[in-house]
Amino acid sequence: MARKLGFGIIGCGMISEFHINAIGELSDKARLVGITDTVRDNAERLSSRHSGLYIFDSVEDMLASRDIHAVCICVPSGYHADIIYKAAAAKKHIMVEKPLAITKEQLDEIQRVVGENRITLAVVSQLRFAKDINRAKYAIQSGELGKILCADMYMKYYRSQEYYDSGAWRGTKRLDGGGALMNQGIHGVDILQYLAGEIKSVFAFSKTLARKIEVEDTLCASVEFESGAIGVIQATTSVYPGYPRRIEINGDRGSIIIEETALTRMDIDGHSSEDLTFRPAFSSGSSAAMNISGDYHTLQISDFIDAVREKKKPAVDVIEGRKAVDVILAIYKSAREERRVFIEELNPKPNKHYC
Numbered sequence: 001m002a003r004k005l006g007f008g009i010i011g012c013g014m015i016s017e018f019h020i021n022a023i024g025e026l027s028d029k030a031r032l033v034g035i036t037d038t039v040r041d042n043a044e045r046l047s048s049r050h051s052g053l054y055i056f057d058s059v060e061d062m063l064a065s066r067d068i069h070a071v072c073i074c075v076p077s078g079y080h081a082d083i084i085y086k087a088a089a090a091k092k093h094i095m096v097e098k099p100l101a102i103t104k105e106q107l108d109e110i111q112r113v114v115g116e117n118r119i120t121l122a123v124v125s126q127l128r129f130a131k132d133i134n135r136a137k138y139a140i141q142s143g144e145l146g147k148i149l150c151a152d153m154y155m156k157y158y159r160s161q162e163y164y165d166s167g168a169w170r171g172t173k174r175l176d177g178g179g180a181l182m183n184q185g186i187h188g189v190d191i192l193q194y195l196a197g198e199i200k201s202v203f204a205f206s207k208t209l210a211r212k213i214e215v216e217d218t219l220c221a222s223v224e225f226e227s228g229a230i231g232v233i234q235a236t237t238s239v240y241p242g243y244p245r246r247i248e249i250n251g252d253r254g255s256i257i258i259e260e261t262a263l264t265r266m267d268i269d270g271h272s273s274e275d276l277t278f279r280p281a282f283s284s285g286s287s288a289a290m291n292i293s294g295d296y297h298t299l300q301i302s303d304f305i306d307a308v309r310e311k312k313k314p315a316v317d318v319i320e321g322r323k324a325v326d327v328i329l330a331i332y333k334s335a336r337e338e339r340r341v342f343i344e345e346l347n348p349k350p351n352k353h354y355c
């Protein structure tokens, strides 16, 4: 496909700005055709901030346009699935914000409709495009750390009550799908599995300790990886002032620590300290939702465009994108039922049985 990919953006809130900027930076292969929002004022505000973007009257109106080849879905998480079904039926390619969806039933149905309609769907997991994260992945895959024994994700963020009150969907079961873990912690869960491999089972505690919301603001889980390694997933949005998310991976020959997207410590058996990487961590989204870098959205949307044009898999397709949600849903189930839960209970692997 030599022509530019025509994009529409659905949902004109906070994250839509990142998609607009990314498409603008990729103007050699992409074109923003228009935007839409159920709240007309939100679309008009966004349009005026970007020198008059075209506003479609509705999602249906946008999906009917032949100039639209792909949509970026930037609406509250609980609406992702319904819009994916519509866009897939209209044969539009889809870049959907995280989380892909918030229930097992939605995830299964998305997997079905995407396959049936033969469209490309990518889930925003922008941190996978950070250089240091990929340096860490290389260290693990090439055996620099030896056998991986422990892999942990600690996210101690701060979101005020005002943050949760700023949108009627925030902190609700139906539309946020969960709290600290489903909304903010999902990035860390995704990167933890990207680096240390798939999680096999979990055991969790989940509480709402400080905010007036329906979902958890503080959670902790023990996790077991398919490889046999064990670890911790901790997610809170209630601790002041909020600290950079830490991912620690420890092997029998070396260890790495990542703070947000920076590799801040790397200790490898037999290497002198000059070889080690130390960089100051930046706070990123630890205390404010807007403080995230737009660079990774640009890299991931570029990967999505290439996947559509070259008819290949995007870096984070449905299968990859649902992995973090499967783990999060297993963690919620474990906390509710006060027992160890296997990921296979939510997403059975073909030809494998669990008792």
Ligand SMILES: NC(=O)c1ccc[n+]([C@@H]2O[C@H](COP(=O)([O-])OP(=O)(O)OC[C@H]3O[C@@H](n4cnc5c(N)ncnc54)[C@H](O)[C@@H]3O)[C@@H](O)[C@H]2O)c1
Residues within 6 Å of the ligand: 010, 011, 012, 013, 014, 015, 016, 036, 037, 038, 039, 042, 059, 074, 075, 076, 077, 079, 097, 098, 099, 124, 126, 167, 183, 289, 292
């Ligand atoms: N990748 C990241 O780092 C990141 C960061 C923030 C948010 N997000 C995700 O982006 C999504 C949106 O979050 P946000 O913070 O931009 O929310 P927001 O509340 O700021 O904006 C959502 C917009 O969607 C509109 N909307 C709601 N239902 C709609 C529908 N059916 N059709 C069209 N428009 C509709 C709302 O009117 C609103 O303007 C969420 O799923 C969130 O998890 C991702």
